[in-house]
Amino acid sequence: MRDTYTSLNLVDLFAALADxxxxxxxxxxxxxxxxxxxxxxxxxxxxxxxxxxxxxxxKAGIVSVRREGKWxxxxxxxxxxARAAAILDATLLSFKADRAMQADLARLSRAxxxxxxxxxxxxxxxxxxxx
Numbered sequence: 001m002r003d004t005y006t007s008l009n010l011v012d013l014f015a016a017l018a019d020x021x022x023x024x025x026x027x028x029x030x031x032x033x034x035x036x037x038x039x040x041x042x043x044x045x046x047x048x049x050x051x052x053x054x055x056x057x058x059k060a061g062i063v064s065v066r067r068e069g070k071w072x073x074x075x076x077x078x079x080x081x082a083r084a085a086a087i088l089d090a091t092l093l094s095f096k097a098d099r100a101m102q103a104d105l106a107r108l109s110r111a112x113x114x115x116x117x118x119x120x121x122x123x124x125x126x127x128x129x130x131x
Contacts, residue, residue: 009061013084016060017091021045022053026062026076027101028108030092033066033075042107062088 016022024043028034039050054074057063061084064077076092079085095101 009079009081009084010087012060013062013079013087016057016062017087019053019056021049022057023091023095024101024104025050025053025057025074026092027095027098027104029063029074029076030095030105031076033073034108036072036074038108038111039074041111042104 021043025039028039028042036047036050036054039045039054040047043050054063054065057074058065061079062077063074066073066075076088079088
């Protein structure tokens with residue numbers, strides 16, 4: 001008998017990984033917790049659009065969220081299923097060789113180290129492990 005729950009998780013995982021914006025979000029989270037305002041600034045996309053993509057990643061079970069006052073912080077959550085975890089790990093590892101993904105990380109580092117340069121980041125909590 002087929003394990004429908006596990007199959008559904010893999011289908012959701014592949015669907016979540018099939019979008020360039022969601023891949024960019026995962027890249028920016030890589031090992032750290034990031035506030036939505038940084039995603040908006042780095043990706044140059046609207047907050048509602050970024051939030052929809054983050055909700056998709058949460059539905060797939062690979063992102064968790066934490067609220068701190070008005071700030072929403074997102075981080076990667078490893079799937080319990082070993083196959084899904086291996087797929088996510090391979091995806092995250094592939095970002096290291098992608099120039100566009102590395103450029104996003106460089107922009108995140110600049111934004112975190114000089115948030116005063118960005119109106120949208122005034123008072124925003126700085127992601128860990130960036131500067």
